[in-house]
Amino acid sequence: MKNIKQSSFGKPRLLILGCGDVGMRLLPLLRHRFRVFAVTSQPARCAELRAAGAIPLVADLDQPATLARLSCLAQIVVHLAPPHSVSEKDQRTRNLVAILPERTTLVYISTTGVYGDCGGALIDETRPLMPHNGRARRRVDAEQVLRHWARRRSARLAILRVPGIYAADRLPLERLRKGTPALIAEDDVYTNHIHADDLARIIVAAIFKASPLRVYHAADDSTLKMAEYFDAVAAAFALPCPPRLPRAELQKVVSPMLLSFMSESRRLQNRRIKSELGVQLKYPDVQNALSAMIADGKC
Template sequence: MQSAPGGYNSCTMNATRTLRRPRVLIVGCGDVGTRCVERLRHRAHIFALTSHAGRRAELRAAGATPLVGDLDVRRSLARVAGLAPTVLHLAPPPKTGDDDTRTRALLATLTAPRVRAAAHAHLAAHTPLGRQRRLRAAWTPHKTARTRIVPDGPQRARRLHAPPRIVYASTSGVYGDCGGALIDETRPVAPGNARAKRRVSAERQLRRAAVRGGVSTSIARIPGIYAANRLPLARLERRTPALIDAEDVYTNHIHADDLAAILLRMATHGRPSRVIHASDDSTLKMGEYFDRVADAFELARAPRVSRIEAERQLEPMMLSFMRESRRLANERLKRELKVRLRYPDVDDFFRTVRAQRLQRKGQD
């Protein structure tokens, strides 16, 4: 094998470059998380926490190091403690209750190394060396040496003392129904359902942890996410109705690629404990959005019904989204993060879709 100058071969140099890359942990690496991996894979060492062991090959192929752990089983999270200074928390809350126990477990895990580091510093200052070693041995879990991913050393020691930076993917649903008003990030939260209450719980846990110095956090409040693989085509094909315009609600949107870019920008430029609306410039009612999708894909538009008729025909989950109307201002996104959206509104995306369809027809 050919050696590089100084006696290092190419494998050693590649390994060294990998170890020097910034580390990012993605918790909940679904569609948006995978888009983040795609953007980061050549400039960061990415770890992806998943509760499904069967996804390891998929995540590895995408460019991430998979870790199997379940936010509902705290002891399974031990390996992520102190692993990366930047954490993208994209995992949803549990499906029941008003409290986000998953965020609670994650925070407890991520802040534990800093607690231990502070305790070790106290030992060094006040305890004889031999007793320090015995106490540290007692503190260290029995299997830590076999499960350790990151080697001990000065860099790991610095990470233990620096609070991790968490970017949390929340939802605009925390505001509840705003009657179609244009709102900014100073609007008080008023969750109208259990899903939104769990998101508020997660936000408050993160804020409290930041006040205590355990983490640094930024919060993205996210509206409806769309992309080529995230469109209501099946709904349109089923002829599921939308509300008549007079009773329809305003919705907000963000393309999944733009959302990934926003989350990564927040990780590097987001202000501590700051909320950002991760929303585009669209101002559409729900039925109008469905019409845009139908027209772009040459489908029949959704039939329109009154709210009373919708209550009789639609499932409770779908109805819950038809009870909340708001428009999100995104000045902070542009002013503070200097984000330039690839798709400033949904019409930009659908123009691209139509152009691609025409191009394919021309090739046929």
């Protein structure tokens, strides 16, 4: 995704869809290089987006009639919007690509859940996709829709597969305070992480440096099992470590959604973001980030 040029009217235009926490972290990195438009379905957020340096646009990916004004608006699109929580398809992504012009540059934020359970194996981006739940199947569908669109419309697509996002205000503190149990070591799963600030920086690198139709693991260097992650956060915030239960007992006391996260184990290689995108992680692992939070008085 090289050779992004100034338009004849000044800065190149960039459109963000799904401008939540990560999108807000993106804006300071982008607003000096681009004229940034941020889509929201909530008119009440327009003032917040404008104050952060974006031009807010009210539109709804679930309402195709509201999207026409986005067509040909920007040369670059960052697609952070999650699929709707129903169906096996991502209709939102279908609605989006229906209005995008040829030769658009698009960075899509997907999930590492598309791999399903890998039994703790260390995997790279060539691992076959085997989604085990509706959330992951919708992401696979979105990736497939975008690949087809990119090939058909000569567009430039990069897919970032993202694991668990964390930051000082995105930690499992309430879960720890409630004493929600974790798995015993022999039943536990490997989990993967990325700090929200590093994810924003990876997205910017992908805009400028990603190869077309390339997939990247937007993950840090951590190698932690899930209970180890909870223990590290608990120690940083002086909270009790969660109790441990065997899987057969734990599945009786946690929600099906939480259990689904505790049923997939994988470790991610992240060489591509370093060698191809030139990313240097500010927070190489969870413990490094927690130490920084302690130093900053956030713990």
